[in-house]
Amino acid sequence: MAGDAIVEARGVGKVYDGGVEALRNVSIDFPRGQLSTLLGPSGCGKTTLLKIIAGLIPSNTGEVWVKGRKVAGPGPERAFVFQDFALLPWATVLRNVAFGLELRGVPREERDEIARRQLAEVGLSGFESSYPNQLSGGMKQRVGLARALAVDADIILMDEPFSSVDEQTRRKFQEDLLVLLRYRQKTVIFVTHSIEEAAYLSDRIVLLSPRPGTVSRVLTPDIGHDKDPDGIRRDRRYLDAVDEIWQILKQYVT
Amino acid sequence: MTMFGRNIPVVFSLAIWFVAWELVGRAGWSTIVPPVSSVFEAGITVLGSDKFSLAALISLRSFAVGMALALVVGIPLGFLMARSPGIGRLLGMWVNIFVSAPISALVPILMAVVGIGETTVVVTVFLFAVFVIVLDTQVGVKHADRSLVEMARSFGARRRQIYIHVLILSALPEILAGVRLGAIRGVKGVVIGQLLVAIIGVGELFELYSQHFLMEEFWALVIVVFLFAFAVSEAIAALERRVEYYASAR
Numbered sequence: 001m002a003g004d005a006i007v008e009a010r011g012v013g014k015v016y017d018g019g020v021e022a023l024r025n026v027s028i029d030f031p032r033g034q035l036s037t038l039l040g041p042s043g044c045g046k047t048t049l050l051k052i053i054a055g056l057i058p059s060n061t062g063e064v065w066v067k068g069r070k071v072a073g074p075g076p077e078r079a080f081v082f083q084d085f086a087l088l089p090w091a092t093v094l095r096n097v098a099f100g101l102e103l104r105g106v107p108r109e110e111r112d113e114i115a116r117r118q119l120a121e122v123g124l125s126g127f128e129s130s131y132p133n134q135l136s137g138g139m140k141q142r143v144g145l146a147r148a149l150a151v152d153a154d155i156i157l158m159d160e161p162f163s164s165v166d167e168q169t170r171r172k173f174q175e176d177l178l179v180l181l182r183y184r185q186k187t188v189i190f191v192t193h194s195i196e197e198a199a200y201l202s203d204r205i206v207l208l209s210p211r212p213g214t215v216s217r218v219l220t221p222d223i224g225h226d227k228d229p230d231g232i233r234r235d236r237r238y239l240d241a242v243d244e245i246w247q248i249l250k251q252y253v254t
Numbered sequence: 255m256t257m258f259g260r261n262i263p264v265v266f267s268l269a270i271w272f273v274a275w276e277l278v279g280r281a282g283w284s285t286i287v288p289p290v291s292s293v294f295e296a297g298i299t300v301l302g303s304d305k306f307s308l309a310a311l312i313s314l315r316s317f318a319v320g321m322a323l324a325l326v327v328g329i330p331l332g333f334l335m336a337r338s339p340g341i342g343r344l345l346g347m348w349v350n351i352f353v354s355a356p357i358s359a360l361v362p363i364l365m366a367v368v369g370i371g372e373t374t375v376v377v378t379v380f381l382f383a384v385f386v387i388v389l390d391t392q393v394g395v396k397h398a399d400r401s402l403v404e405m406a407r408s409f410g411a412r413r414r415q416i417y418i419h420v421l422i423l424s425a426l427p428e429i430l431a432g433v434r435l436g437a438i439r440g441v442k443g444v445v446i447g448q449l450l451v452a453i454i455g456v457g458e459l460f461e462l463y464s465q466h467f468l469m470e471e472f473w474a475l476v477i478v479v480f481l482f483a484f485a486v487s488e489a490i491a492a493l494e495r496r497v498e499y500y501a502s503a504r
Binding site for chain 2: 084
């Protein structure tokens, strides 16, 4: 399962304008084809690190390499899924899913065809001509995921994608995500503050300490995500991983 | 409208006004208030006259040109001020002063600069309309959803694409509100400009009627101008309602 690193962060540091140091000297590799989570208490800079990898914000020190190239901005090999969905409210679901392709100048029919297929994959067939405000939170994030899948990027960056979704929807979505990723060679970097979510989804868990964020531990639970969802939640290794993470994170929670 | 616990159509309020006006006019208390029926009669004659058609044409042209300039200058300027904080601070104060300043006081000075004629009226319309358009556009763009801009960037949008695909559409409700307020002010601008210049268009007619004490014609013209301003405002309001569904969903 362990592959070569597709994303490498080297000594990344970030200080915001107000003087808040979000990250300090973060060096971490993300292996190709794996789902890695960045997990830590709020304010540990996990979203900042994800956005630096995405090329959306620059780092102050250090650098990020993606597929052997230094990151200077967003690139077509990376796609982002946003915490607040970031759907265009004036565009239909179909157009939202095709938005990345539209920006790249893919002809209308071709991009609509791809978008339709991705919508079907995330289970939203029949909602092509709906508008975002007609959808529930979970459905909106499925649109966000379909949009990221539509551009066929190797790396999908997900910023707390399920945090604005209710618990039951989140569980179902987590299960669907594992199924969706099983046969695709995607590298996923996933930010979350939920221990269970990290343990359930991840091949690899990167624990960050709070402000300034540094890598505290890297865990590889080796649960095996080809099991059925309920099997994972009862698996000894899953339960151990949850416990281990909590033992480490506990010290940061005040 | 509800009165004495009953629903009364809004038109009814208009009817009450007209009845009151008619009675006051009939009573002959004041020569400047003729009965509304004779105002309507005069209105039909005025509307059919060549003099009115010509005046309306000139006034509409000044309004259209002045408004077009206000849109072409106001919207990009609002964008610029929102996107570049330096320029926003530099011009913000002036825009805020001029949006509330009595522009009518400047018209006589304008006359001295650009001459007496249609140009003065065009500039007056422009000055009446442009500042509120700048202000509303700036607010709209400033409050544009930052995460949508970030999303577009993450999918590789170039600067131009961010403007076309995100910022303009995101700010559209505020821009339209500014355009509606600007257009209402623009109608005032036409009349005030022409009244102060006093030789062309509807303003010339106003001057003519009031000097010759043709009160029926005078009031008929007032109603026509009112209706025009109302129609323009309603047309833009209808556009606003069409984009409202996503404004509320932002």
